Amino acid sequence: MIRRLLIANRGEIALRIIRACRELEIETVAVYSEADRRAPHVAAADRALAIGPAPAAESYLSIPRLLDAARASGADAVHPGYGFLAENAAFAAACEQATLTFVGPPSRVIATMGSKIDARRAMHAAGVPIVPGDTPDDQTDAGLRRAVERVGLPAIVKPSAGGGGKGMRRVRQADEIADAVQAARREATAAFGNGTLYVERLVERPRHVEVQVFADNHGGVRHLFERECSVQRRHQKIIEESPSPGLTPALRDRMTSAAVHAARAVGYRNAGTLEFLVDGSGDDARFYCLEMNTRLQVEHPVTEQVTGLDLVRAQLLVASGEPLPWSEAVTQRGHAVEARVYAEDPSQGFVPQAGPLLLYREPQRPGLRIDSGVVEGGEVSVYYDPMMAKVIASGETREITIARLIAGLRDFPVLGIRTNIPFLLRILEHPRFRSGTVDTGFLDGEGAALAGDPEMEMPSFVRAALEFATESRIPTESRTPNPEPRESWDPWTRLQSWRA
Structure with a gap:
């Protein structure tokens, strides 16, 4: 059984993992950047280690710093949570090489399924239905144009790496192909460091x-x-x-x-x-x-x-x-x-x-x-x-x-x-x-x-309270004589379902 778990993440998922570990009597190690020094997950863990500056690339995305934290804390396992390095095959492989239990699939599976092209091939070989598409070996603009033409319009150009919709471009007309391919490649390269693309038939409103x-x-x-x-x-x-x-x-x-x-x-x-x-x-x-x-x-x-x-x-x-x-x-x-x-x-x-x-x-x-x-x-x-x-x-x-x-x-x-x-x-x-x-x-x-941000009518008792607050700043001699009784405008006597 896991004895001490390093949580390579932050925020609500780190807290969720800590709660599960308490029930199993697993000691938890939180990591935090300078920006998260007072974050709730830091206080909730059994121990916590700083791993670098606020930018994620220098802290939560730094494999060497996370492995150093695991060694320094004596952790025997790592949970990646979601986001950050959770689907990074290199991180899973580094944990395996450091004899740390990685709470997730083997690195080879992450590598296969992390490439959408390899994943399509694996699913097709297993007989699992996939969206009709083409994964061209020729990654030039011309090669991807031919792939779109083979798949047929409307189509969607997708990056092999990453997720979250980044780099995806819809193509409905033939004259949109060139721009879609170039834009998808630029965004995929910037977001994932990998400009490999493939083409799928666009399924309308699924x-x-x-x-x-x-x-x-x-x-x-x-x-x-x-x-x-x-x-x-x-x-x-x-x-x-x-x-x-x-x-x-x-x-x-x-x-x-x-x-x-x-x-x-x-x-x-x-x-x-x-x-x-x-x-x-x-x-x-x-x-x-x-x-x-x-x-x-x-x-x-x-x-x-x-x-x-x-x-x-x-x-x-x-x-x-x-x-x-x-x-x-x-x-x-x-x-x-x-x-x-x-x-x-x-x-x-x-x-x-x-x-x-x-x-x-x-x-x-x-x-x-x-x-x-x-x-x-x-x-x-x-x-x-x-x-x-x-x-x-x-x-x-x-x-x-x-x-x-x-x-x-x-x-x-x-x-x-x-x-x-x-x-x-x-x-x-x-x-x-x-x-x-x-x-x-x-x-x-x-x-x-x-x-949109539609205008909301202010409740009358709130308007009265604001007017009273404004009037209270006016000199006494300038105020309107014979004000209404307090009960007619006091928001606390009128308050029902509205909340500030």
């Missing part, structure tokens, strides 16, 4: 559904059902839920079976996710494997809420050499929806926010779970991803769960920076989301309207 899989070192491979991830902005997930409202039982069986088969085919270990595009509806809908995420997903709490399982605990047990900890069949129960709360201003193009959290009060109510990495009085750093928290609601039905999530978000005050909470509420209240008919193009069409 659903994005992923399947959680788990595998151990004893031949055990299981799926833990699916998550619906179609609410996306620029290919970044915003709201996830399970079960998917768009899958029939027959389609769910086909997709989960394909995911298990894919994991077996590549010799997978630990937690992973197969991502699919679903084209059409009903039992006859087609699905295509997009990629495999070789790590724990941000949205893993959705699966935990509908299965009752602890995925991080399972990761640690499997990494320690134990078999999958579920001897009986895993079932889904109820519904779960997760919303990601970001420090960003949707009305200003989703510009990230940074600064002190003057007020930060997480909602507390039945059926609501908050996974967060910040606290009131702390600070949102300019150096890292602006996600502050995940709000996960669960309930007997989808309708109850959505209502619970809306109520929780309305009861989540944050002052000091702007957040996307109003944007999330507008999505959750939108008729298409409520009806379960959202596809990946939903926010392309509705996003601008939902991100």
Whole structure:
């Protein structure tokens, strides 16, 4: 069993891992940059080590510094969390060479599935459906043009490395090919250091559904059902839920079976996710494997809420050499929806926010779970991803769960920076989301309207309080005679559901 675990991450995922380790009596080692010296995950761990300056490239992305921290702390295992180096094959290989247990799949699997071209080939060889496409050996502009012509329009040009939608370019007309190829190559090279591209047929307005899989070192491979991830902005997930409202039982069986088969085919270990595009509806809908995420997903709490399982605990047990900890069949129960709360201003193009959290009060109510990495009085750093928290609601039905999530978000005050909470509420209240008919193009069409900052009428008792505050600064002789009785304007006697 793992004795001492170094967590090569920060924020809410570091805290999530620390909680799982406490139950297993595993000692935890946090790492932190200069910007995170007072971060919650530093205080929560059993011990903490500084690893460098604020920029991620000099701290959380520095393999030598992380390995030095592991050696200095006497850790015998490393958990990468998600983001940063979680899907970096070189980091996993470095841990293996240093005889550190890497809580994740083998480095060779990360390398194979981290290349979208190699992953497509592996899935095709395993008989798992993939989006029709072409992976040309000729990576010149002319070679990629021929690949687009073979695939047919509309098409999408994608980078082999990386993720998050970076470097992807849609092509609908032949005269767009040259510009799309050059732009995709530039962005892929800048973001991932690798300009290799491939071409896929563009599937118009599909659903994005992923399947959680788990595998151990004893031949055990299981799926833990699916998550619906179609609410996306620029290919970044915003709201996830399970079960998917768009899958029939027959389609769910086909997709989960394909995911298990894919994991077996590549010799997978630990937690992973197969991502699919679903084209059409009903039992006859087609699905295509997009990629495999070789790590724990941000949205893993959705699966935990509908299965009752602890995925991080399972990761640690499997990494320690134990078999999958579920001897009986895993079932889904109820519904779960997760919303990601970001420090960003949707009305200003989703510009990230940074600064002190003057007020930060997480909602507390039945059926609501908050996974967060910040606290009131702390600070949102300019150096890292602006996600502050995940709000996960669960309930007997989808309708109850959505209502619970809306109520929780309305009861989540944050002052000091702007957040996307109003944007999330507008999505959750939108008729298409409520009806379960959202596809990946939903926010392309509705996003601008939902991100706006409509004028909100100030409650009358608040207006009265502001007027009183202004009047109190005016000399006595200048004030209006015979003011109204206090009870008619005092906001504390009028306050009901409105919150400052």
